[in-house]
Amino acid sequence: MAKGGVGKTTTAVNLAHGLAMQGKRVLLVDCDTQDQVAKFLGVKPAYGLYEFVTGRNGDGRPLAKMETIHRARENLWVLAGGIKLVELKHWLGEQPREQRHNLLGQSLVPKGDRLDFLIFDCAPGWDILSVNILMAVQEILCPVSLQAPALEGLKTFFGYLISAQKQNNALNLKYILPTLFDRRTRQSFDIYGRLKRLFTRQICHPIRYNVRLSEAPAHGKTIFEYDRQASGAQDYQKLTRRLIDDGIRAEQTPRFF
Ligand SMILES: Nc1ncnc2c1ncn2[C@@H]1O[C@H](COP(=O)(O)OP(=O)(O)OP(=O)(O)O)[C@@H](O)[C@H]1O
Ligand SMILES: [Mg+2]
Incomplete structure (x- = not known):
């Protein structure tokens, strides 16, 4: 986004691979x-998110959801994106107005099979699919490039976020990830410093x-497969650790209802 x-x-x-290597079961969805x-x-x-949500292949043949999910690595499954998503957006747009923003979330309700992480890779920009994602998730990880005037882009994104939060109260900007x-x-250093001050919890x-x-x-x-010693592997390992530790902490926090 x-x-x-x-x-x-x-x-x-x-x-996703870092988490999978730690034994977490991950579904990565390409949007x-x-x-x-x-x-x-x-x-x-062979198939992907289009078939998963519509329940059909390109010729209209019904498909089981499990057929559309591809096992990419141990513990890591993928719902592929691709040009078919253009059709998916049309399809979503044709659905009844009161449903069309929630269809992705509804189709992803887990059926028995245990998943630890569901990760959506978003496209840049804003459309009916991004709205569906923001209705389906609770936590957002927002990568911010330290090589560009990134804070401008963030402002636009916050506009989307605030309007989405009106309909999805659980939606939470959980992580800001400085990249590059x-x-x-x-x-x-300048941008990183500003992000640290603005997002003390999320950074x-x-x-x-x-x-x-x-x-x-x-x-x-x-x-992790290409070069285990690279700084990129160390950095993504750190991020993986943070998500796992936050998950453990959340489970340990007493909840009072
Ligand atoms: N930390 C990094 N160091 C060096 N190159 C990187 C780093 N992170 C990403 N890249 C490279 O920058 C390019 C853009 O990265 P990526 O495709 O992940 O961005 P994106 O936000 O998904 O882009 P898009 O909006 O087009 O989907 C890719 O060529 C990628 O390999
Ligand atoms: Mg991308």
Whole structure:
């Protein structure tokens, strides 16, 4: 949902694999017509999110949901995106007005099968699919590039967020993830400093600029498979740890109803 090229897909894929390697069961949903998630993971799913939500393939043949989910790694499943999502957006737009923003959330209600994390990789921009995502989720992780005047993009995003929160009270901006951190540039330190002050609770350890992160997708590998020693692997490992620790803390926090 954040601006283009800030590391959303890089984060979604490496975080999802990081969690899966820690034994968490993860479903990664690609909500972008560019179909990058499957490419980054080097897999070729036959079906994806279009078929999952509509329950049909392109010829109108009914499909079971399980047929549309592709197992990409141990503990990691993928719902692919791609050009079919254009049709999915049309389909969503044709549904009754009172339902059309909630269909993704409704179709993802887990049926018995245990999942620990459901991660959506969003496309840049704002459309009926992004609205459906914001209605379906509780937590947002927002990557922010430290290499661009990123705070402008954040303002636009906050506008969307506030309007979505009116309909989904549970929606929470949980993490701000600084990306493309380059210690040779003052800009990186400036933006990071401002983000730290603005988002004391949400701020995460930054992901450094690391050429290995940009090479890995061409090999269909995550950073953990491509170069375990790279700074990118260390940084995404840290992020994985934070999410797991927050999950444990949330379970331990007493709840009073
Ligand atoms: N920390 C990093 N260091 C170096 N290169 C990176 C880093 N993070 C991402 N990249 C590279 O930057 C480019 C954009 O990253 P990515 O595709 O993850 O962004 P995105 O936000 O998903 O973009 P889009 O809005 O188009 O979906 C890719 O070529 C990726 O390999
Ligand atoms: Mg992307």
